[in-house]
Amino acid sequence: MGFKYFQDKIPNGNKIPHPCKPNYVWQGVGHKNSMGGGERNAFGLAFAANGKVWDAKLCNADSDNDGKTNGVELGDPNCEWTEGEAPESTKDISHPGVCEPWDSAECLAHNQWEFCDSELFSCPAMDATDDVRNVSVRFPPTQVPALETNYYCITVELPEDGDYHLIATTPIINNTYVMHHMLLFGCKEGDLTGENDARKRFAKPTLCGMDTVCRNIISTWTLGLAGECFDKRAAFRIGKNGYKYAVMRFWIQGISQGIFHVSKPTVHNWCISYMHWNNPELRSDYTDSSGLTLFYTPNKRQYDAGYFLVGQRYLKIEGGLEIHTATARASSKCTRHLMPDPIYILGALLHMHYLGKAGYLDHYRDGNKVGTFGRDDVFSYDSPVNHMHEPPKEFLPGDEIFISCTFDSRSRKETTYYGDDTSAEMCYGFFQYYPVNDNLTAIVQYKNVDICAPASDKKVIQGCNVRGFIFSPSGLTDFSTNVLSKCSVTGDTCKPECKELVKEARLNDRCMGNNEVYATIKGLLRENQDVQRVWKGFESCDNELEKEKKTSSASILSTSISLFSCATCFIILIT
Template structure:
């Protein structure tokens, strides 16, 4: 039923619409290339868990290689024999021989699934890998070696006699029975002299819930509540300088031999460690005391590092898209404002969640693309790629940086938005650079706006936009009453 409006209401609606246009422009998001279609032909094809790496996804479900390609596993062979189609016979078969049908393992126990509408999204297992992998039965049935290791970590300087290994871990804390939790705790670090922080390695206590860890340097005095693990958001004003981090799939973080973050006497003597716990089943019996080891050297290196964050926070990803692209632009006027002088990018990596399928970072100058720093044609959240640049890439005043993220949402039946949860999405690039005194800490977009537009930090910026949307909603409510 159409509703008619009075002239006064139309005038008010016009005012609201102009307010909306001033606050948020409609995002222009473009579909691009195709992607592996086979995971769309089975239930939960993009969400099959790794059988022996908690929190990991097995991307190439029908292959022995976790990322796909190469030899097929028993389920992949059966799927091919079924014409690469999810049939009732395939559903009721037990391809890996572990006593559970393919349908049960993939969330379609009654074999009624149709594309985009799996019955279950939790309690999944792998239909091509006998589980548990270390049982006598599965040691016989799994005819290839399954990589259950997280990966070894090596970094020049770790074994040096002058290096200090400083490990910080959370107090053992009950994990809330909810999908997404951010917890923070403050720690002291050595302050007897100046150090360069040049590497970090995770200490994972509970791999079933650990999503990522970040370590921030504190420039102010944080609230005392964070002396023990306390609920927090993605931003604390007093501790906002990123120094180290870990995410699923990374064995650790290592800087080039010439680079390090200044900490210790006269610099950062306190740090805040932030854990993101992902508990999708809302289990109530989990505890965690994870942390990170920081490697500090008093032998100061040539370059003082800092971290620049770019990306796009205006994410509205429709369901059912094979390739949906967003771009976050750090524009010329923002870099002109934030850069004191040329900075040199030493490394960069993308951060998306499980819908992320590909991405790249571009450098523009005078409206011309001069450099694509890297182009990940197959992005995997579980297997992040750190792109190291040697020699480092100069970023000049007047340049623009574009962070481009592409998502595959064929596994979703509803819109996915930006958010802190694993089931939400993000589009960020984290890049290290030197000299630290020359550059900014962030240049993040919300649609066409950036953090240079007097919105403060990235998360304060988002909050400002949400406030504007809320005010608009109240405005429209007044219009339509």
């Protein structure tokens, strides 16, 4: 994991010059990606093998085989530096993980990866298209509290003074110690009405989990990427005839008060953005003001682009396993249901967390494999690979996508489940395509159960959005956590705190308080053995509540009879 605080654990760790870019600092000293994250270089491997400490052993080693010890390269030739102290020298520093001079015949044999131009952002369309404009979407300096990881959302405005295509984005990284990744979700008109109006719900940074209201991804960024450049055939429509608002979703270790701002006062359309602040040190003295710069033009492409995802919503990875494989399928039934016409896949990206080891995204037609959208034999959460296709791959209604994710859990003893946090896991494929189809946002499975209804299909029963309750962290996840913490999972004991929880739920919870909805959700999840404990706990007080109900009814009847008798006596008395 490429965390910047490792720079402080070696001499001059924040001053390592890039071997072939004058005045450019190699931020991720131990990684092949100069921006940090992903595969380690020779020094990074040695640093990790040495327990991530600087001592005489690591100092005297020559990790990159260029004839100079790590200590000489980092300004500690006598190996006397200790953490927090000033190094002996701060001049003539060189990279301990890159053989230098990098272009010599000897070093080219050791430096077996491209690093001189690999991180430069290049987007030919920005130069080829006239009248390219830009706007920055970011938040003001905001404290990053030392809290557990959470997803937060904020609604921001997009240009509305014309009809535009978003053709590229670049990150604005204010605090490299914590910023990890961002997502931008375009909002449709239906996302801006009623009680779930994204503009009201996320008027300020708000805990949102995976429930962003707006579900159409229009831009992504993660650690190690210099920017995103969209295809010459298709881009994302914003403005008068496109997304007018967006939600920026961010993944953080907590957030204090603060609001996002847009750099141009004429901007009035909205989107949702997502960010992840990763604060492994749990420090409370960090602030951040990161965001995205959006490049857009009135010179539009032929097609509007879109994103959709495919994945598995049930994961259970036992600890200590070298290989655990999870799979999911975008079935022919789902693609026929959601796609009236063919689409063309521009690119695909595999998404797992830190247990992710390898994976692939295969294309099937009529039961036969016809190709692969992307394959990562070595997966890195911090440096994902976006597999672009030229020409784009045709995907027909009835075609299928098969996703396979392989995990390595030898670093953990406990079982890892599906979830938002990096300590949990995911198994998704993200696909960029054209022409856009508003209903095509997600095709997922829960074990082998297809979830492929269009976003507009809320599946509301007796006032409960069943799909939203099952898959939103604020729904079934929170409900299960409360039940398991207060109720008997064997169902044979009624705890007082459980009885109060059940009373409250049945009185105020429009999903779990309705017998019809409760039975429906139990039926949908009947194959999930883990959630059976939740049902047992929630039902553990049924007998006592039924007794109370009968006792209460008898008491009311007795009171009514007494009142009637008393009234009769009073009438007799006054006559």
